[in-house]
Amino acid sequence: MQSFVYNALPGRVIFGTGTISTLKAEIERAGCKRALLLSTPEQAPALKDIAASIGPLAAGIFSQAAMHTPTDVTERALQAAKDCGADCTVAFGGGSSTGLGKAIALRTDLPQIAIPTTYAGSEMTPIIGETEGGKKITQRTLKVLPEIVIYDVDFTLTLPPRLTVTSGTNAIAHAVEALYAQDRNPVISMMAEQAIAAMGRALPAIVTNPQDREARAEALYGAWLCGVCLGSVGMALHHKLCHVVGGSFNLPHADTHTVILPYAMAYNAKAAPEADQAVARALGGRNGTQALVDLAKKLDSPNSLKSIGMAESDIDRAADLAVQNPYWNPRPIERGPIRDLIANAWAGNIKNYA
Structure with a gap:
């Protein structure tokens, strides 16, 4: 067998059906009290329902995540995080939402919880790709790896x-x-x-x-x-x-x-x-x-x-x-x-x- 190096990545995964019900407990388990919830505009209605389910732990909502993680969108999200005093982010959706959570973490070190609704997989990687001026720049750093991932099969049933x-x-x-x-x-x-x-x-x-x-x-x-x-x-x-x-x-x-x-x-x-x-x-x-x-x-x-x-x-x-x-x-x-x-x-x- 060839010689090799294997680096295991840290992280907590909750997998199943109806697992969204664990979100409140997971935010508290992470020692957080004020979550900024992230999504694309299309997922804003579902995000509001999630915010209602966790009550006062939902400090704010930013539903303008965009494909390829444009830096101008990240700047607006950072201001939203500052305005609501967020101590963590909850990214709901596919790669666009997860990417925005990563971009915020890269700049602030805020803990991340990801709730994937597609099969993008970026929630399990320490990789971020950001676009600015028509170019996409990718980097790898553990700063952007989500600490908690909640996989709920229910959220994939409506994926076209x-x-x-x-x-x-x-x-x-x-x-x-x-x-x-x-x-x-x-x-x-x-x-x-x-x-x-x-x-x-x-x-x-x-x-x-x-x-x-x-x-x-x-x-x-x-x-x-x-x-x-x-x-x-x-x-x-x-x-x-x-x-x-x-x-x-x-x-x-x-x-x-x-x-x-x-x-x-x-x-x-x-x-x-x-x-x-x-x-x-x-x-x-x-x-x-x-x-x-x-x-x-x-x-x-x-x-x-x-x-x-x-x-x-x-x-x-x-x-x-x-x-x-x-x-x-x-x-x-x-x-x-x-x-x-x-x-x-x-x-x-x-x-x-x-």
Whole structure:
């Protein structure tokens, strides 16, 4: 067996159905008395219900979280935290809400409680990506890792099928990349394969019946594992491309991960054969790339950057940005092949590319 280093991340997880009922006790357990509740505008009504359920522990509400964590939104949230005297934050929603909680923690060290309603997985990572001036900058620090995460299956039942698919595929991408990351290890690789398999079973079942509680629970469990994988090892080509394309051109976060995933897998397949085999085992395919393509077809996922809003004229700029300060990757990052990857992903040419 290869030598490796495994760093376990701290954190408390409450998983199940109806677990939102523990929020008041968890805030108190953390030694906090004045929580600032965070969400996107779309989730504001649910956030108000949560605020009512914890009474005076809800010191304020900020429901303007936005995709890619823009720094101007963070500044407004910081002022809201100051105005209400918050001693912790409660982020309710997907990656946008969790990202805002992380951005506040980065600047204030306020404890965080995350209540995920999608399969983004960022609640389990010490990673934050922020956008300013059209660029997305990512950093890793334990300051942004939420101390408490409450997974409540009930909140995922209303997640629309399409968003379920892209959010779940985004989660799969975290686990896939953990299989070929520079600091991968047997513990995380085992977890990653199980996570991919769980999502691969759950997502088709949810598309067939969005109210399937068992499938929803398995998907949320898989997303949790995928998030742990991303948080425990480094990132590589897939996340670099998604940060560049999504952050620079303001494309939907989960959709971008969904489109890029098989192309990044194909790019790295020969350089990371064990990862390719693990993905194939988890999803029941002849190779990792084909298994991901087959799952995407089954789920009717978005399959091109063009279809999610990227202009063809942006391909060259995206390639230039992707080779600047590249993340470690098992295959060298070279502009020609990377431009080819992005161009094929823009057109949806996975059949010809892989």
